[in-house]
Amino acid sequence: MFEKILIANRGEIALRIIRTCREMGIKTVAVYSTADRDSLHVRFADEAVCIGPPASSESYLSIPRLMAAVEITNADALHPGYGFLAENADFAEVCAEYGIKFIGPTPEQIRKMGDKITAKETMNKAGVPCIPGSEGLLKDVKQGVKLAKEIGYPVILKATAGGGGKGMRVVWEEKDFEPNWSMARQEAKAAFGNDGIYMEKFIEEPHHIEFQVVGDQYGKVIHLSERDCSIQRRHQKLVEESPSPFMTDELRQKMGDAAVKAGEAIRYEGVGTIEFLVDKYRNFYFMEMNTRIQVEHPVTEEVIDYDLIKEQIKIAMGEPLSGQNYYPEMFAIECRINAEDPFNNFRPSPGRISSLHTPKGHGVRVDTHVYAGYTIPPYYDSLIAKLICRARTREECIKKMERALDEFIIEGVKTTVPFHQRLMRDENFRAGNFHTGFLNNFNLESE
Numbered sequence: 001m002f003e004k005i006l007i008a009n010r011g012e013i014a015l016r017i018i019r020t021c022r023e024m025g026i027k028t029v030a031v032y033s034t035a036d037r038d039s040l041h042v043r044f045a046d047e048a049v050c051i052g053p054p055a056s057s058e059s060y061l062s063i064p065r066l067m068a069a070v071e072i073t074n075a076d077a078l079h080p081g082y083g084f085l086a087e088n089a090d091f092a093e094v095c096a097e098y099g100i101k102f103i104g105p106t107p108e109q110i111r112k113m114g115d116k117i118t119a120k121e122t123m124n125k126a127g128v129p130c131i132p133g134s135e136g137l138l139k140d141v142k143q144g145v146k147l148a149k150e151i152g153y154p155v156i157l158k159a160t161a162g163g164g165g166k167g168m169r170v171v172w173e174e175k176d177f178e179p180n181w182s183m184a185r186q187e188a189k190a191a192f193g194n195d196g197i198y199m200e201k202f203i204e205e206p207h208h209i210e211f212q213v214v215g216d217q218y219g220k221v222i223h224l225s226e227r228d229c230s231i232q233r234r235h236q237k238l239v240e241e242s243p244s245p246f247m248t249d250e251l252r253q254k255m256g257d258a259a260v261k262a263g264e265a266i267r268y269e270g271v272g273t274i275e276f277l278v279d280k281y282r283n284f285y286f287m288e289m290n291t292r293i294q295v296e297h298p299v300t301e302e303v304i305d306y307d308l309i310k311e312q313i314k315i316a317m318g319e320p321l322s323g324q325n326y327y328p329e330m331f332a333i334e335c336r337i338n339a340e341d342p343f344n345n346f347r348p349s350p351g352r353i354s355s356l357h358t359p360k361g362h363g364v365r366v367d368t369h370v371y372a373g374y375t376i377p378p379y380y381d382s383l384i385a386k387l388i389c390r391a392r393t394r395e396e397c398i399k400k401m402e403r404a405l406d407e408f409i410i411e412g413v414k415t416t417v418p419f420h421q422r423l424m425r426d427e428n429f430r431a432g433n434f435h436t437g438f439l440n441n442f443n444l445e446s447e
């Protein structure tokens with residue numbers, strides 16, 4: 001049993017973790033940069049340690065400073081949240097050396113899934129469907145051109161160190177191969193210090209559907225069904241929902257089996273997400289595995305009534321999983337409320353929140369660290385709240401979301417609330433008729 005957990009994160013997720021710790025009777029330590037002195041995670045934790053100046057590199061990303069906070073406070077476990085060091089295998093390793101339990105998978109598991117080619121090879125071997133493409137890294141442009149011809153255009157070039165869309169290039173015909181190859185290498189080198197590139201058949205207009213999985217320390221893995229994350233802009237998710245409107249019982253069975261197989265193949269410990277691309281014929285392919293708790297985890301929590309942070313902590317303490325896969329009993333949608341101006345290319349809009357009213361009522365959940373008078377610092381991500389609604393049907397859930405968005409009052413900064421209001425009225429969204437390209441042809445000013 002853990003007595004004290006240090007939370008190596010900030011914002012809403014730090015608060016979310018503190019809440020579960022309190023319910024479990026576990027003491028909490030917050031860490032904060034000088035920009036976050038007035039944050040709620042600092043107030044609500046049992047102890048708080050300032051770890052440095054605003055720049056993440058000198059605070060939330062500084063392993064030595066975090067380890068100093070661990071030593072001072074005598075915490076026996078550490079929760080990394082999402083972002084920052086959550087998927088840093090070296091950090092998980094340092095935690096082990098310091099004798100503090102990293103609440104998450106092992107360094108080996110993080111490393112395996114962090115390198116996209118290794119991840120894909122592992123999944124291929126395990127019998128999880130993968131997108132046709134190169135076997136490992138492409139050696140040179142010549143091999144690339146030859147293979148692209150075999151696979152058939154369009155193809156996509158991806159950085160093995162990438163993820164989240166960075167260092168990707170789509171090639172539509174042979175004459176464009178060489179320039180795209182060079183750009184992909186350059187981008188990958190600049191972004192990750194690793195110019196390893198692999199190739200896949202390009203799946204046009206795919207759905208992004210991910211499965212939540214949980215594995216214990218004894219090799220048991222279950223899935224908690226899916227989230228549809230197709231509503232995204234430039235690889236930033238804006239809305240997530242469960243169940244997916246594109247899902248069928250048969251597809252859920254198949255994808256769920258594949259997700260569990262994926263987790264079992266690496267004896268995955270903790271909560272994780274298997275991301276799939278699904279084409280219009282409902283063929284599905286493994287894309288990546290996220291080895292952390294995700295921003296959109298509340299959608300799953302709401303449809304199966306399950307505390308994912310509690311599960312992470314129990315698994316880290318060595319509790320065995322009991323029971324079977326979980327299937328959605330409700331419908332939930334999450335809207336990400338960012339301090340960004342949706343009428344101005346989603347430009348960040350940090351600053352002081354002069355007045356605030358968050359929506360409430362039956363089936364409405366708001367996960368946020370902000371309050372009236374709080375100043376959103378410019379140094380970190382722009383997520384200020386997650387609005388999650390839950391109902392018995394998707395139609396009811398959308399209506400509830402519209403009501404809740406209308407109740408949301410945030411003054412002093414621009415937010416994505418008007419974007420969500422417009423989206424909830426969209427006929428195609430309401431019909432569940434969307435894929436990852438949906439927002440490319442979405443006009444906020446038109447109805």
Ligand code: MV4
Pocket residue numbers: 131156163164165200201202203204206208229230232235277287288436
């Ligand atoms: C793809 C793809 C189509 N075909 N791979 C984007 C993020 C990165 N993790 C992988 N991504 C994609 N990989 C093949 N072979 C399309 C995307 C993609 C995408 C995927 C999920 C959600 C949104 C997306 C938006 C654009 C492209």
